Every structure is written in C-alpha cells, then in structure tokens.
Amino acid sequence: MEPIYLDWAASSWPKPPAVTQAMVHFLEGNGANPGRGGHRQAMEASRALYGCRLELARLLGVARPTDIALLSGATEALNLALKGFLKPGDHVITTELEHNSVRRPLEWLKEHGGIELTYIPAGHHGKLELTRLAEAFKLNTALVACSHASNLLGSVLPIADIAALCRRRGVRLLVDAAQTAGSFSIDVEAMGIDMLAFPGHKGLLGPQGTGGLYLAPDLELEPLLQGGTGSNSEEIRQPSVRPERYEAGTRNTPGAVGLREGVRHVRETTTEAVRRHEQALVDRLHAGLLELPGVRCLGPAPGEERAALVSFVLEGEDPAVTAFRLDREYGIAVRAGYHCSPLGHRTAGTEATGAVRASVGYATTAEQIDTLLAALHEMRQG
Template identity: 50%
Template sequence: MTRSLCYFDNAATSWPKPARVVMEVTLALAGQLGNPGRSGHQMAVTAGRLVLEARETLAALLGVADPAQIVFTKNATESLNLAIFGLVRPGDHVITSSVEHNAVMRPLRYLETQGVALTVLRCSPEGLLDPAEVRRTMRPDTRLVVTAHASNVLGTLLPVAEIARICREAEVPYLVDGAQTAGAVPIDVEQMGVDLLAFTGHKGLLGPTGTGGLYVREGLELQPLVLGGTGSLSDQEIQPEFLPDRYESGTLNVAGLAGLKAGVSYLLEAGVDKVREHETALVRAFDSLAVCVPGCTIYGPRDPSLRVGMASFNLEGIPPSEVGRLLDTEFGIMSRIGLHCAPSAHRTMGTFPDGAVRFSWGMFNTEDEISYAAEALGRLASLARAGAYRS
C-alpha cells in the first residue's frame, strides 16, 4: 500500500484552503488598505468595503437578510461567550445538551458558580436528542437554550429546527453552535428560526484561523463582551447600541476577513448542498469499510444523513493515542485523538476518559483516501489482535 498524506482533521481546522483564500489574504496585506471605519480616506474606505463584502457574502450563505446582524469575532468560542455572557445573569436558568463542546460547557459551568441554574439534557449514546426534552425542562426563568448544531465528536446533527420552534413558542432565545456545520450543512438562520448562530471561519467556511462571527437576530440585545473604539460615536464614552459596532470594538482582522470572504465565495459557487452530499458519501463509504475491520467500534448514529462529515471510533486492543500516532507516522493520516475538548460528549457516548479517534472530512477529501485509511485500520487491527499493543 502506498503511503499518502490524508488530512482527516477538518473538524479542527479545514485543509487545504482554496487558492483564492491565500491570494485574498496576501492582497489584503500587500495592498493599499487602511483601518476600516477609522478614517475617511480612500485606504480606510477600501478596507471597509472589503469587510462589508465579507459580511454580505456570509449573509448570503447563512440566509441573513441584513448583513449588519452578523458581527465578527475571532472564532466560534468568542462568539459563544459573547452570546452566553451577553444574555445570562445570576438567577437565570439555561438549557443545554450533553454533547456540547467546552466552548459552551465551560462558560455555562462558570455561570453555574455565579448563581445560574443549568439543565444539561442527556443525549443518547449516539448523540441523539429528543427535542421534547427542551419543552419539558423549560422554566419561567429560562433565559437561554444553547445546543450544538452538530456534535464535534459524534458528528450527530441535533434537531435545531424543532428546538427553535419550541424556543420561539416560549419566547426564549436559542443559541446554536455552528462550529461544525457552517459551510458543511445548508443553513438558513431565518428559516431555521434560531436567534443566535455562532460560527468559526477556519473550518467549513474555508477561511483563515482568527476569524469567526455571531449572527444576532434583529431586536435581540446582548451585553457586549468587549467594549472600546468602533470608529463611531467618537465624541461619546459610551458603547454604541447599533450593530455591528456594538459588538465589534477594536480593529478587525481585515486580512483574515479577506480570506474568509474568499472561502465563503468559493462555497457559494460550489454549493453547500453539494458539499454536504459529498461529505455524506464519505461517511457512508467509511462506515461500510470500517465495519469490516475486526474490533473497530464506530460511535454515533449509523445513518450517515444524521451525521456531519466525521467518524469517531476505537480499535480494540490499542489505545486511541497509539492509533493516532501510528496513523500519522506509519500511514500519513492526520486524525484527532482524545477527548476533543468535549468531556461531556465522551461521557455521553461512553468513551470517557480514554477518548476515541476522530476522522473528520472536508470537501477536498476523496473516497480513495477513505479506502486507504480503512486499509490502514485493518493493518492496525491485525497487529492489535496479534497482541502487539498490549500494555
């Protein structure tokens, strides 16, 4: 079997980036760009137009009618913090799921120490959540419901549209963590009825690290996480109330946003529905080959349409860290092993504290790579069965 390079860690960050992303970042740094919104001269205006185009492109991708309702942050974590700390106060009640990433869980666990009541809805070991549980646990003091759009460990898609309907009826804001779905699954926030959607720029959206954002439904007010200069209301020492300025203090990552705009425009041309189709085919291909590997346990729902482009698994007789190391050094396959910043999700699927191996695919992965990886797993499984990895 020929050694190749397989990047199967797109849920951590996507690779490779389209050539136009690299070019746009370079042009933004090399070109005549000032600070957007801070001056009236042509170089500042050029930078401002670039940021505006990035916002408009994202609005088109996510079904947002007014681009000003998208605010830029440095990643999904910051967006989630802005939404959670911007809404929840001591005495409030929050509902979340048991498959959340620590970007959601840690802020909520911290708020719990500050007098916030937290309900963590238990998902099935496959990561499935019954949306009726949200209705059942809703209280008069529930201030926020927050769930992942898809688990970053199991890949399981949560029933966000159903949860959004329940939240709308109860008039409780619903925050969706779209870190694993923006760019990978078609999203229309207004159709889905979510109030807040956090996304990162460097995964499915194919942009550079250090970019991300938060969609905020019109009329929903958050306490800003960072206050400071915005280029507006310069004669006042109070934070502006209008968007996007209210949540965007300090100079933006203009070069990063130039790259993000390019990544999103690439996706708009390729079609997110096509990306989704491709990644579902990869999941199906992997599952069908991996079930034939002796001692290989795949987690998550068996139906590929219920998962985003990833698979978490373990090989009997080899710890996940060893599988990850051998896949990298012996086969050139980049995976992610361990707990994936989501201890609660691993508890849910029964792999805490040892963790699992995760393969996560993107639009540039191929079924040939999947076959190669399945073959590699087969080899590791035979060695394990021969007792090579007993500790």
C-alpha cells in the first residue's frame, strides 16, 4: 500500500529534491554563523540568508529583500506583527475565519495589552461580507488582521478590496498568507498589504521551522525579541536596521537554504500553474465527495475558488474515526479535528464534531484523489 499524503495544508510533502539537496550540501560544507564574523564561511552563510530573502522578495512583489524578516514560521511572524504594532487603546478588526495564530495573540493583547477587538462573521460558506467590515471601522481602528484563505473552509478573502477599505481610513492591513503563499499570486505592493505573514513549510515548499514577515518600509515594529544581531554590538538597544531589528539570535540558515530552493521551485513552476493544478484537484475531490451518501462538505460551493483543501464530515461518523480508518486501513493521511479554527467551525456549524480535512499540493495526483474517494465509498458501504 503506497502511502498517500493529503495533509499539505499542515505541511507540504514531499519537498522538491533540490530543497533536501541544498540543505545537505550546506550542512556538510558549512556550519558557520551568518552575520557573525568576516571569514569566508560566515560570509557564505550570510549570502545564503540573503538568497532566501531575494527569492521570497521576487515571489511576493517586495522591492527590498531586507523588508522580509526570516522567522520560525507564520505563528512567530503574526506574533511579531501584532505585538510589535499594536498599542493600548488601538482597535483591531479581524474575522471569524482566523487560525489561532491570529486569534490567540489578539485575545492575549485584549487581556494584557489594552486593545479592542471586533470579529467580522463570515457566511456559512466562509464568505466575508465587505459591508460588515466597512461598518466595523472606528476612530481608533489601527489594524485589520485577516487570513488570505481559511485553513478550514478554504474560502478566499478579497484582500485587494479589504486593502482599499483600509487605505481610505488610514488603517494598516496584516494578512496571514499561511494557506496561499506559493499557491496564489501575491504582490504585496499591488495588493496594498502592509504586513504579510507566511510559513515556509507549506506552499513555499521549505522545511519546517521556516517562514517570515514582510513589513512595509514605512512601518516600524517593536521587536518581539532582543539580543545579538552580529551588528551594532556597541548599542544597548536593538538596532533599527532591517532585517536585523527583527532577527535577534542565530537564524535557521540550513532551513533558509531549503526555503530558497522551495521558493525557486514555485517561481519556476509559476503560482498560476500551481493554482490551476490545485484547483482542478480540489474540484475533483469536492465533486466526488458530494456523490457519496451522507457527506457534508464545508466552504465554497463546487467549482468556486478555494484554497487547496476540502473539509467534510460523514454523517454519523466522528471525523477522528474517519481519519484514523483512512490512515490505518488505506494508508491515506488526512487531518481531523478543529484545525486551530474554532470560530470557523462555529461558522460552518461543525463546532460539536470538528471535520476531516484533505489538502493537496503540487505533487498530488488525480489518482490519489480517486483512491481517497474510493476508500470513503467503501467505508460508507461497509
């Protein structure tokens, strides 16, 4: 039984061979610390980080690579953006589709940092109503923080429209691109995004423990961490120069080397081609699921744009049991539970059960989708 991996929305796998090869090559040939020391190996490590930033900048429409901080993942990026930007008295608008990586830091700031918070509800299918968002702005609104696509429902938010609303009111926009970076074309400047948090280990095809934050040139954040940067060592305070200001401590250089190759792979394939491939697969999966007896799919209607995932529940069966059986009896890896999105489940009406989520990526095949559908069919009959 050939294992089938359909949990790409959590972490992408398999990675392009160049990702692993570049990491092994780096680890075998150079263990030096980037930005610390002037010897050749240290310089090469610094260049490796810059190479990663450069690839990311080219993919995301960022003019200056130094406006990207390399961090451990989207969670760290979101914490830095929210805790570094918001001040007591600020009002933040967010949505009920958010992952806990947005919601928990915001709730923490509400409890400990004196911010006000408004959640915009989404319709049953995960569609955000822009008028609800427009009505939520207040005089002290400082930030809109929202995902580009829901990791549970797969619905895609109209970022350019949201950005236009923010611009008109002088409000900043933070976007969580965890489910879209690498699959959707993103141009931070053209889309009007002030801060973009992204993981390296999902659609960007890098290793776990990588990711970052794009920060508009005219924005300055309070760093999350203070410490060594390898530069301005005589200064007591964290230097203001980017990206060091937000990168205290030794970076994950082998991870950045892998991420560089992952992004290169995306750029060579093009996000348009990745998108077409993924949308075709989720359309096939969605249509096939709807033919099964007693299945309910969450999120946008069939054929509508969605991120590379479909969540569903089988009537009368605990999603955890469905996922367990798929794994043990058929060798198919999917994810069951709440997907760190409790309000998203409330939106979909699945707060009591959770759901099963199958997600795809560049290496997923139509045959793998058909095998999943055949397995579910057999389980429904048996």
